[in-house]
Amino acid sequence: MGLFNNLCLLSLLLISVSSTNACDRCLHQSKAAFFSTSSSLSSGACGYGSLATRLYGSHLAAAIPSIYKSGSGCGACYQVRCKDSKMCSKAGTQVIVTDVNKSNETDFVMSARAFMAMANKGMAHDLLKLGVADVEYIRIPCDYKGKNLTVRVEESTKKPNYLALKFLYQGGQTEIVAIDIAQVGSSSWTYMTRNYGAIWDTSRAPAGPLQLRLVVTSGYDGKWIWAKSVLPADWTIGGVYDSGLQIDDIAQEGCGECDEQNWNI
C-alpha cells in the first residue's frame, strides 16, 4: 500500500473508532459485581487465557459491550470506586478489561480480588457480602511498569502463512486500530485483522524476521508506531516476543457532556 492509501485508511479507521466510542474519559456512574472465581475471567472473550491472571495483579473485569467494543476495548484500564464511603476508599482500584459481560445491570463484573480492593481496611468482607456495589469509574492509561508491548504467537498459527498474534501489556489509553506486518528490511506490508479480542491474524504472513507497524488512537487523531524487529527468523508457536516499544499515548474524544466532571479525591 502506498502512503496515500495508508492515510485514507487511517482516517477511515479513526472515523469508525470515534463513531463507536462511549466517551471513555467521562466519569460514569453504574454498578459492579464480582465473579467468585477468576477462572471465568481468564477464559474471557479477549483471549488472554491464563496469562490474564498476571495482568494488573489479577484485577480483571468483564465489561459491558460499549466498553468491550467488539474486542478493541480489551486491555483497557479503568479506575473504579464504590460510592459507599463507609465501606470503600475514595481511590478505589484499577482493573483491566479481559472479558465481556452482556448483563445490563452492571458495567463491570470484576475479579473478587479487584472488587475487594475497593474496600476500606477491614471492610472487604462486607463489600463482598453486598455482592453488587454502586460504583463510579473513569478510563485511565495502563501502566505496565517497565514492560514493553509484547506479542505471543497463538496456537492457531499454521506455518508458513497463517499467523495469529496476541497483544499483551498495551500501555497508554489508546486503541490499536490497524496492524501491518512485513519481513524486516522489506517494504512489502501485509495487513492483519482483529480476529477477536486481543488476537490479530493474517493468512499472508511473510517469513521471519518480522516487523510490525501499528496505528493507535492518540490525541484527537491517530499515529503510526513502528516496531522494527519483533519476531525473529525462527519464531515459534507459543513464543512471546518483546516489541521493543511501549505505547503511552492518550486518546481524546469529543465528549462535551462530561467535560465538567472530575475524579475528585
Ligand SMILES: *[C@@H]1O[C@H](CO)[C@@H](O)[C@H](O)[C@H]1NC(C)=O
Ligand atoms: C455476567 O455476569 C454475571 C454476574 O453478574 C454472571 O452470573 C454471568 O454468568 C455473566 N455472563 C456471562 C455471559 O459471562
Ligand SMILES: *[C@@H]1O[C@H](CO)[C@@H](O)[C@H](O)[C@H]1NC(C)=O
Ligand atoms: C435490562 O434489560 C432488560 C431486558 O431487556 C430490561 O427489562 C431491564 O429493564 C434492563 N435493565 C436496566 C437496568 O437497564
Ligand SMILES: *[C@@H]1O[C@H](CO)[C@@H](O)[C@H](O)[C@H]1NC(C)=O
Ligand atoms: C523495551 O524496549 C527497549 C527498547 O528496545 C529495551 O531497551 C528494553 O530492554 C525493553 N524493556 C523490557 C522490559 O524488555
